[in-house]
Amino acid sequence: MTYRLLQGCYVGISVSESETSSRRGFPPAQVNRATFDIAAALVGQGARVVFGHDWRPDGIMEAVCRIALLTTPEILTGRPEDAHTIENLLPWPPGEEYLEEKDLDRLNAIVRIKQLDLPEGLSEFQRADIGKGPFKDYLRARGLTHLRRALDEHTHARVCFGGKTRNYQGRYPGIFEEAYFTVLSRKPIYLAGSFGGATAELIGAVMGKPMPEALENESHRMREIYRSYADRERGADTSGDRVVNPKVIWSTFQELGLSGLSELNRLSEKENLALFESLVLERTINLILAGVGRLSRASRDRDSRE
């Protein structure tokens, strides 16, 4: 088979600017462009891409929707199941996506957009008028964790680029948490170092480096908030999500190591190192395609044996 080798594969994309992406030659417009290139490459090979990105006026989602406009499988194959090459999950609270209803309707044929609620244990606050303040921050952070759990359930693999390490809204930097859940699920993850940021930090953990103090320090504020409000949530199965401890994430990636990462994502250790260090986007994309392609082939081989 030499056509659309990633059909049936859902790939989560965790991409955003980092504090150093501009220094690396990727100011915000170029981050959007690179996101487009990565998503287009995956969609071109038949994959579906899944984002947990809200519709801030930073252009990433608009850029990504252009891919779907360029490749509209439903029109070309006539099969409704081929629609929606892009899926977008939105965290609580709703109404902050910066898109009007008519725009969401227009995009609905291209992008499957799903608005998530708060976890069940916080459902009483779903529509409450909370106002601003630390409890709202707690709820927003819980909403983000709930989103990231859903993203993990919904995808077969994850690609990580960049990501902030400071001034984040969740209990952890977004890419940290998304990557963490992926690894806990023993799903393949691709860590591209080009944009630096949270992804570069995770690469450091994989390579055995100690966690920088700055990451620990950044988590203090959310740790205090979680201590204050975690017991307002019911449900034992979310107790792990109501604790802030970045060391847990760090040690998970340290224990994974390069060999564990390679086992998960089907890239050799050398290929993973090249992905960590790649200075050219084209090579980064080709490495990711190689890894996801091997997974897809292995999955098809398993299915055909069964």
Next chain:
Amino acid sequence: MVEAEVHDLKVGTPPLQVLILRDSKDENVGPVADAIVRAFQGSADATGYIATGPGVGVTPEVFEPEFLDPELVDQERLHDTSLVGRVGKKLDAACHTLVIVLIGQRLHETIHDRESPFLRDWLSDCWSHVDQSDDRHRMLVFPRDESMAERFSRLPGLQYLQVWPLDKFDEYALRATMVALMALHHARLLLALPLEDSNPSRGRPQGNLRFFISHAKLDALPLAQALRAQIERIPWLDKFYDADDLLPGSNWRRELEKGVASSLIIVLRTDIYDTRYWCQQEITWADQYSTPAVLVDVRTALNNESSALPFTRLPVARVPDGNLMRILSIALREGVKYLLFKRRAEEMRRSGILPPNTELKVFSYPPSMRALLHACRSLVTSKHAATAKQVILYPDPPLPEAEHEAALALIAKFAPNVTLTTLQTLATSA
């Protein structure tokens, strides 16, 4: 940290990267940087003289000078892939790197800051690496004016680096476009020089590109002459680009077949173009030989009949405003796209994703059935047919499903041992 040995990885080295250094607070070089970015990565923005539309497939990286200051960079951080202290590694990460430096007032002051030589040092290191690269890389420096250019050229280590003062580039309104065209031109030269079929033997310099103008003499002569004159009045363009008429007959067909990488057809589609025998032949053969081409639609009617001629794969320019630079920018872009794709294919072979004895037929656009049929017949009768793996490569994204099935059926009938694929499909199956 273990340095990865990337040379033996089966992913190929990207043929080209473009690095732009500028201070974003220098207002007068901002439009120039934007024009260069748009020339390479495409844009829907119709302002300026650069054509809109998709780019060549290269996303330029844009740097601020402060990010080259080693005092701002933690060198102990793992995987810090910034340019500081590693300029050679960054440049060598691609087969070719085009470094563009746009010097406005702020960048000029930073360069000449006596207290802080980091930018001077970086520029000197960069130029040194480029200069010793044996034409593998290029560095283009565009100071705002001649006096900045003069001061720049007196800096230690930079005396032999040619600079182009922006105030010498024609009218102010055209400068950004001219610089962007020059950047495309140099990118094309970098990609073309290592390829044998990009170097025609006519006493022209290596990397010469021939624009063949296909037109109906009865109504397209003034436009053809104007286009030729536009090319001739730009010295650096004129040296490398010929604009010739396509002569009736078969000689230029053979020349096209042999020199695809050094030829580009500009089709001036006037009202009577479709009805002229030799025009029909020219556009059909261009499709058959997969020659890069650009269509300039200058028909005057408000509605036109459908045509069986193979125009659909061509990028189209219209010039109701007389902007011939739009044609040049699309033409140069198509030239770069073709070479980029061809070099990517070569890298796939070099890196082992394709076996070394692979015989490649490369299209820089999704091939028509006519072009595929010609390619199949050519490969089947090739002297390597019995021993080589034969592959037809075209750019991503892959063909839509119906077209793909039709293409496979055609290949199965005429050249059953040939594989049809794209570069990213090859990467996915590596």
